[in-house]
Amino acid sequence: MATPASNRQLPAIQVDPTNKPYFDAAREGRLLIGLCKDTNKHFWYPRGCSPFTLSNNVELVEAKGTGTIYTYTVMRTKEPYCVAYVELDEGVRVFTNIVDCDLDSLKIGQKVKVVFKPTQGDSPPATMFTPA
Amino acid sequence: MSISGKAYIAGAYEHPTRKADNTSVAQLHAEVAYGALQDAGLTKDDVDGYFCTGAAPGLGPLNMADYLGLTKLRHLDSTDVGGSSYVLHVGHALEAIALGQCNVALVTLAGRPRAEAMATGTAPRSWGVNVPDDPFEIPYGRTVANAYALCAMRHMYEFGTTSEQLAWIKVAASHHAQWNEHAMLRKVVTVEDVVNSPMISDPLHRLDCCVISDGGGALIITRPEIAKSLKRPLVKIKGHGEATKNQNAGYTDLTYSGARFSGPRAFEEAGVRPADIQYASIYDSFTITVLIQLEDLGFCEKGQGGKFVADGNLISGTGKLPFNTDGGGLCNNHPANRGGMTKVIEAVRQLRGEAHPKVQVPGCTLALAHGTGGLLGTRHGSATVILERE
Numbered sequence: 001m002a003t004p005a006s007n008r009q010l011p012a013i014q015v016d017p018t019n020k021p022y023f024d025a026a027r028e029g030r031l032l033i034g035l036c037k038d039t040n041k042h043f044w045y046p047r048g049c050s051p052f053t054l055s056n057n058v059e060l061v062e063a064k065g066t067g068t069i070y071t072y073t074v075m076r077t078k079e080p081y082c083v084a085y086v087e088l089d090e091g092v093r094v095f096t097n098i099v100d101c102d103l104d105s106l107k108i109g110q111k112v113k114v115v116f117k118p119t120q121g122d123s124p125p126a127t128m129f130t131p132a
Numbered sequence: 133m134s135i136s137g138k139a140y141i142a143g144a145y146e147h148p149t150r151k152a153d154n155t156s157v158a159q160l161h162a163e164v165a166y167g168a169l170q171d172a173g174l175t176k177d178d179v180d181g182y183f184c185t186g187a188a189p190g191l192g193p194l195n196m197a198d199y200l201g202l203t204k205l206r207h208l209d210s211t212d213v214g215g216s217s218y219v220l221h222v223g224h225a226l227e228a229i230a231l232g233q234c235n236v237a238l239v240t241l242a243g244r245p246r247a248e249a250m251a252t253g254t255a256p257r258s259w260g261v262n263v264p265d266d267p268f269e270i271p272y273g274r275t276v277a278n279a280y281a282l283c284a285m286r287h288m289y290e291f292g293t294t295s296e297q298l299a300w301i302k303v304a305a306s307h308h309a310q311w312n313e314h315a316m317l318r319k320v321v322t323v324e325d326v327v328n329s330p331m332i333s334d335p336l337h338r339l340d341c342c343v344i345s346d347g348g349g350a351l352i353i354t355r356p357e358i359a360k361s362l363k364r365p366l367v368k369i370k371g372h373g374e375a376t377k378n379q380n381a382g383y384t385d386l387t388y389s390g391a392r393f394s395g396p397r398a399f400e401e402a403g404v405r406p407a408d409i410q411y412a413s414i415y416d417s418f419t420i421t422v423l424i425q426l427e428d429l430g431f432c433e434k435g436q437g438g439k440f441v442a443d444g445n446l447i448s449g450t451g452k453l454p455f456n457t458d459g460g461g462l463c464n465n466h467p468a469n470r471g472g473m474t475k476v477i478e479a480v481r482q483l484r485g486e487a488h489p490k491v492q493v494p495g496c497t498l499a500l501a502h503g504t505g506g507l508l509g510t511r512h513g514s515a516t517v518i519l520e521r522e
Contacts, residue, residue, distance in 0.1 A: 011256075013267045023267075033382075044382030045268040051381035071289070071386060073281035075273060076331045077254065083278045083333075085384065092382030095510070097272045108289045119271060126271040 003103040006079035012123035018048035021060055023124035031114045031127060032060040033092055044092035064089050065114035066132060074103045086112055086129050100130040136401050138230035139237075140359035141222070141367040141519065143172025143352030144480040146458075146473075148314045150465060152346035153247050158189050158199045160242030160348050165200055168350035173362045174236060176200065181207035181234030181353075183221040187243050187468050196240070207234035213376070213513025214505025215415065217241075218351070218472035220515035222501075223372030225353040235355050242348030243468020252344045252469050253277045254332065265379075269510065276417070276469075277341060279509035281333035283386045284420035288335060290387055290435065295335055297438035298419040299326035302339050302462050304446035305416065309459025311488040316343045317463040326419075340419040342461035342471070349473040351480075365484040366522040370404070370498075373397025378511035387435075389421075389504055390514025391428035398516035399430070404498060406430040409518075411482040411493045412453055413475035413501040416460040417508075422446075425502055426453075429516065448491040457482065457491035472503035472515065483521040497521040 015023050025032045034043040036050035037057045043050070050058050070093050072084035082098040084106075098106060099117065111132040116125035145167030152160060161184070169175060182205050184192045189199075192210035196202075207228050213220055218241055225237035245252050253276040258266050287293045303323055309315040321339060329339040359366055375393035378384075399405060406429060414429075416422045423437035431453060432440035440453075448454035458464045458478040461471040479499040481487045499519050506512035 008273070010271050013271055015267065016262075018264075019267055042382065044379070045265060047264060071282045071286035073278045073285055073333045073335075074331075075254070075275065075278050075333050081273055083272055083274065083282065085282060085386070093379070093384050094382070095269050095272060095274065095379075108285070128272075 003074065003080050005099045005101055005103050006081055008079040008081055010117060010119040010126050012120040013126065015124065019046050022046040025060070026116055026124050026127055029116055031063045031065045033063045033088065033090060035059050035061045042090045042092050044094055067112055069098065069106065069108050069110045069112060071108060072098060072106055082106060097128045098130065099128045134401060135226055135230035136370050136403070137368050138356065139226040139353050139369050140356060141351055141369065141480050142354045142359045142362055142364055143168040143174065144477045145171050146349040146465065146477045147347035147467065149347045150314065150316050150345040151246050152244050157242050157244055158196070161188060161196055161240045162200055164242060164348045164350035165238055165240050168238070168352045172352040172364060174352060176202060177204060178236045179238045180204045181225060181228055181237035183209045183225060183237060183239040185210060185212040185217045185241070187241065187470060213515070215417065215470040215472050216503030216505030216513040216515045217470065219476060219501055219503035219517055220374050220513065222351065222353060222369060222476055222517045223374060223515065226369045226372055229353065229355050235358060237353040239351040239353070240348065241468060241470055241473040243470070244346045245469055246344050246346045253341060265510070274510070276507065277333040277336060279507035280418040280420055281336045282509040283424060284335050286386045287420065287424065291438065293423065293438035295327045296323050297442050298340055298423060299323040300441045300443065301416070301419040301422045301446065302326045304444060304451070305456055305460045305462040307447045308457045308491050309463035311490040312459045312464055315459040315464040316345055336418055336420065342417050342466045343463065344469070345465050345467055347465060347467040349467065349477050351476060367480050367483045368520045368522050369517060370520045371398040371402025371518040372516065373401070374513070374515045376511065376513055386509055389424050389428050389508060390512055391425045391502060391504070391516065394514040394516040395429040395502070398518050402518035404518060408498055409500045410496045411457070411479065411499040412455050413479045414455050415471055415475060415502055415504045416456055416462045417466070417471060419462070421504055421508060424508065425504060429502060448493060454493050457487050470505070472505065475501040475503055476517065479519055483519055
């Protein structure tokens with residue numbers, strides 16, 4: 001039995017000055033992730049400090065936008081949707097949704113690619129993934 | 133310096149209500165505070181330390197001390213790590229009493245999520261303003277249920293854990309709840325009942341989830357000499373550990389919980405091992421919560437939780453590790469969506485020999501209570517206490 005992913009309405013995203021560059025890039029269809037320039041390690045989620053050193057020597061760098069499903073679950077609500085952690089090829093695990101697919105066909109380890117989905121009003125899009 | 137044994141739990145009270153339509157949250161706090169003081173044989177004017185969380189109305193200790201008429205307070209603590217807070221408060225009260233900061237500590241919890249018809253587990257919910265992770269999680273429909281389901285799915289993938297094994301945790305809780313007249317769900321259920329109940333968030337079924345209930349509970353923690361002057365059995369706080377666990381900068385590992393850190397700290401301070409524990413209160417927001425915590429606390433090897441809980445191993449009188457003999461959050465009570473308080477209360481009942489006779493562990497002298505607060509799949513607090521009957 002197939003369960004098509006719903007197109008549920010997404011709430012507006014609360015943008016603040018420390019994450020605005022991430023969401024500006026998302027509007028252009030680009031996925032950015034944090035880079036700690038002290039350690040040269042990627043991090044998630046984007047923030048104004050390095051979670052490795054606490055310094056503000058950080059920048060956002062473009063990710064390839066591909067990865068694999070680390071884990072997932074399907075919320076069996078009236079509008080079913082899939083919540084997942086996707087492990088990007090760069091190594092970080094991103095809290096997200098898997099969309100535009102049959103929710104009953106998903107598997108841990110499955111390859112996925114990024115898609116951006118509109119949210120309410122002028123808010124930036126949400127970063128989601130779909131089977132590659 | 134070890135503070136092991138420098139304070140005792142002298143009073144414990146669980147509100148009998150599970151749906152509090154005609155009252156207020158503040159009044160529920162008053163009723164549980166009064167109940168715990170009566171249980172200990174003390175009065176509100178003996179209280180000089182007060183503990184609550186952000187679940188208490190207003191600015192916690194300020195509004196509550198006013199409502200409760202607490203005028204002698206010299207130690208306050210409103211540390212909020214969700215449902216694990218009240219286990220953590222036992223440890224903090226031990227620390228405060230050992231340092232002479234207070235003599236009689238009162239810990240209260242109350243709430244009315246059921247009367248307020250809150251969609252506790254299945255509606256996306258932020259826990260405040262300016263929360264830095266919200267923009268990266270709330271739009272994706274993060275709920276309590278799916279944040280635990282993500283862990284269950286990964287555990288099954290890595291270790292071969294099955295829905296039937298998880299179901300045994302609910303089955304054990306239901307065997308205990310049948311004897312608790314206040315429990316919300318008193319019907320004994322089978323593994324088949326659990327796995328055939330509606331799917332909420334794969335792989336968690338409705339019966340893998342805890343109840344949503346109103347009410348609350350309270351504890352009284354005192355200096356040894358005060359505890360010994362009272363008429364109640366002596367329950368000594370032997371060890372305590374606390375920790376947080378989070379996404380680790382994007383390198384999150386969902387196969388373990390903060391119990392991996394708080395558990396060993398509590399065992400070390402208490403000077404005992406998991407095999408010494410005769411009764412365990414284990415936080416049971418969902419069946420998977422119990423399984424992962426049991427592994428991390430050292431009751432079995434990582435990945436072996438499914439085998440450990442199967443075939444009634446958690447049922448009092450049958451299994452090797454009697455757990456949540458009040459029926460737990462899965463069947464009895466999860467007041468204000470925070471189960472740490474009732475975990476401590478049932479451990480106290482067991483050590484006093486006051487659990488229901490059908491579930492009382494004979495000669496119970498060493499018990500553990502453990503809480504996880506927040507979300508297992510994103511970030512959570514973890515607190516463990518080890519208690520001893522003297």
